[in-house]
Amino acid sequence: MIKNVLRDYSRPKLINSIVVIILSFFGLATQNYQYSDSSLFEKVCLELFSPLQSGMTQVQSDVRNFFDNYFNIVDTRKENKKLTKKLDRYRNKIFQLQQIEKENKRLKKLLQFGAEVELKKVMAQVIGWDSSNEFKLLRVNRGLAQGIEPQSPVITMDGLVGYVYKVSENYADILTILDANNRVDALIDNTRVHGILEGSFDFYLTLKYVRRSESIKQGDLVITAGLGDIYPKGIKVGVVDSIEKESYSLTQKIEVKPTVNFHKLEEVVILTKNDEVVKE
Amino acid sequence: MRLSFKNIFKSLMITLLLLILCEILSSTFLPFMGFTNFKIPFNVIIVLFLALRIQDDGLPIYILATQLIHSIFSNEGWAVGTIIGIIVSFMVSITKDLIQFSSAFVTIVTVQVFQIIWFLLMSSILCLKMGDFSKFGTIIINFFPESIVLSLMSPLFFNLLSRIWLKGNSIGEKGSSHVW
Numbered sequence: 001m002i003k004n005v006l007r008d009y010s011r012p013k014l015i016n017s018i019v020v021i022i023l024s025f026f027g028l029a030t031q032n033y034q035y036s037d038s039s040l041f042e043k044v045c046l047e048l049f050s051p052l053q054s055g056m057t058q059v060q061s062d063v064r065n066f067f068d069n070y071f072n073i074v075d076t077r078k079e080n081k082k083l084t085k086k087l088d089r090y091r092n093k094i095f096q097l098q099q100i101e102k103e104n105k106r107l108k109k110l111l112q113f114g115a116e117v118e119l120k121k122v123m124a125q126v127i128g129w130d131s132s133n134e135f136k137l138l139r140v141n142r143g144l145a146q147g148i149e150p151q152s153p154v155i156t157m158d159g160l161v162g163y164v165y166k167v168s169e170n171y172a173d174i175l176t177i178l179d180a181n182n183r184v185d186a187l188i189d190n191t192r193v194h195g196i197l198e199g200s201f202d203f204y205l206t207l208k209y210v211r212r213s214e215s216i217k218q219g220d221l222v223i224t225a226g227l228g229d230i231y232p233k234g235i236k237v238g239v240v241d242s243i244e245k246e247s248y249s250l251t252q253k254i255e256v257k258p259t260v261n262f263h264k265l266e267e268v269v270i271l272t273k274n275d276e277v278v279k280e
Numbered sequence: 281m282r283l284s285f286k287n288i289f290k291s292l293m294i295t296l297l298l299l300i301l302c303e304i305l306s307s308t309f310l311p312f313m314g315f316t317n318f319k320i321p322f323n324v325i326i327v328l329f330l331a332l333r334i335q336d337d338g339l340p341i342y343i344l345a346t347q348l349i350h351s352i353f354s355n356e357g358w359a360v361g362t363i364i365g366i367i368v369s370f371m372v373s374i375t376k377d378l379i380q381f382s383s384a385f386v387t388i389v390t391v392q393v394f395q396i397i398w399f400l401l402m403s404s405i406l407c408l409k410m411g412d413f414s415k416f417g418t419i420i421i422n423f424f425p426e427s428i429v430l431s432l433m434s435p436l437f438f439n440l441l442s443r444i445w446l447k448g449n450s451i452g453e454k455g456s457s458h459v460w
Contacts, residue, residue: 012337017366020340024366027359028409045352052304 107267109157119153119232119271122146124172126265136179136199138162140268143170151230152272159236159259160184160224161268172270177237178203178262185228186237188214189221195254197222197237203262205238207254214252216243222256232271291445292342296349298444299326303353322437323350323361325430328394329441331369332379340366360409364401368394384435391434392427399423 107123124140142148144167154161154174162182165175175182177199184197186207193214195207207222220240226233238256245252302322326346330339343365344358351358371394372379381387403420407413 010337013339016337016340017369020344021363021366024344024359024362027357028363028405041348045349049300049304049352052300056304056309 103267106157119273120147122148122270122272124148124154124268124270126268127171136176137165138174138176138265140172140174140270141170142270143168143172145169147272148172148270149272152270153231153235154268154270155235156260156265156268158261159238160231161260161262161265163230164270174268176262177205177258184231184237185225186222187225188216188240189223191215191220194225195222197256200255203258204241205256205258207240207256208251210252210254212245212250212252216240216252216254218243287445288336288338288342292345294444295326295342295441296345298440299323299346299349303350307353319354320426320429320433321350322430323347324395324398325391325434325437326441327361327365328368328391328398328434329438329445331365331372332381332390332394333438333442334445339369343369356406360402360405363405364398367401368398371397381438387435387438388431391438392431395423395427395431399427 122142124142124146126138127141128139129137138161140154148164148167150164150167152164154163160177162174162176162179164172166173177184177197179199182199184205185194186197187194188210191214193210193216195210197205197207200206210216218240222237222240224231224233224235224237236259238258240254241257242255243252244254299322302320306320306322323346327343330342330346334342336342340362344362347358347361347365350356350361379390381390399420403416403423407416
């Protein structure tokens with residue numbers, strides 16, 4: 001077989017092959033893979049072709065930078081959107097936490113208020129107003145299931161709100177003291193003068209049946225008298241706002257401003273005699 | 281295929297320029313694409329083309345020239361590739377009657393087979409030279425992706441190199457008249 005191969009090879013080709021192989025083996029034997037002295041040919045070639053390589057590398061580097069910058073901008077935009085959304089979520093969360101903190105403070109005060117009252121307290125949240133009746137009736141999220149009974153008094157830390165007018169399993173309607181149908185037996189705190197408070201317009205109350213001779217001053221505190229078996233005694237109701245003594249009448253017309261700000265009512269405390277109050 | 285000296289010189293110069301261009305592209309664009317461990321050995325395909333298609337007395341010198349140019353862009357050196365190129369050209373002489381470049385697929389398979397021989401010899405010689413056969417596996421593993429890419433490119437390259445080398449000369453002394 002070797003003879004056949006050699007027969008195919010012409011003499012010059014064979015000589016060339018042998019010479020080149022010997023040269024190559026010499027080159028291989030002397031080649032150092034750790035360090036190499038460049039020959040003149042290699043130096044010329046390096047000087048000649050390296051700028052081309054450098055140019056190509058520069059071009060590809062520019063192209064890479066261009067795309068890198070482009071993708072960076074795109075990524076930054078996406079990241080910005082993500083972070084903005086995240087920030088919005090955190091702002092919302094902070095807002096919620098602030099609300100909870102405020103609520104917590106309010107509820108603490110609310111519970112502290114009326115500590116002297118010998119009744120069970122059930123915290124309730126205002127969930128609706130009877131808008132057709134100028135906010136004189138409001139709905140809370142507590143009912144029979146939580147131990148609420150009809151005619152239970154409803155208070156806040158600022159004073160009297162009203163009483164439970166209607167109750168269902170989980171909800172209750174409260175007839176506020178602003179309603180004309182709700183009458184509160186009240187007395188002036190410092191003079192102990194009795195009167196009947198009735199709801200009137202513009203979120204004011206009218207204290208009726210106070211004799212003309214009674215000395216009532218503006219700013220006098222009005223509290224519950226504890227009669228009528230609905231409201232406990234001594235709960236703040238309002239302060240005397242104006243007094244009108246008519247010449248022909250036996251009584252005075254006294255306007256009382258409620259101590260409770262009904263415009264900002266969020267939580268209330270329902271006082272109940274029921275021992276089976278469900279705590280949540 | 282026997283060629284005139286004028287044509288040989290011209291074709292060899294064009295081939296070497298093509299090799300330079302390919303080496304530059306391979307050494308700049310492949311790393312750019314993220315292939316830092318791979319470099320397509322265009323010298324191999326040129327040497328294989330010369331061994332398979334050119335029957336000329338100067339073949340060993342053309343192989344040497346190709347390897348010298350390749351050594352500018354590689355730490356591999358020129359000697360190993362030259363020895364292997366000449367060995368492969370011997371092998372081609374033995375198997376020449378079996379090789380028929382009748383289609384692109386045949387070209388791909390033929391180039392792949394000779395590349396395997398090439399890289400086995402190359403790895404053996406390099407390991408022998410370094411006295412360390414532990415890297416033999418690594419060299420072979422690195423070789424496969426490169427060789428497949430090169431084999432797939434071989435019909436295109438053989439076509440191009442045929443146009444460079446066989447322009448003005450008759451084609452088909454080895455294999456069919458198809459220019460693959």
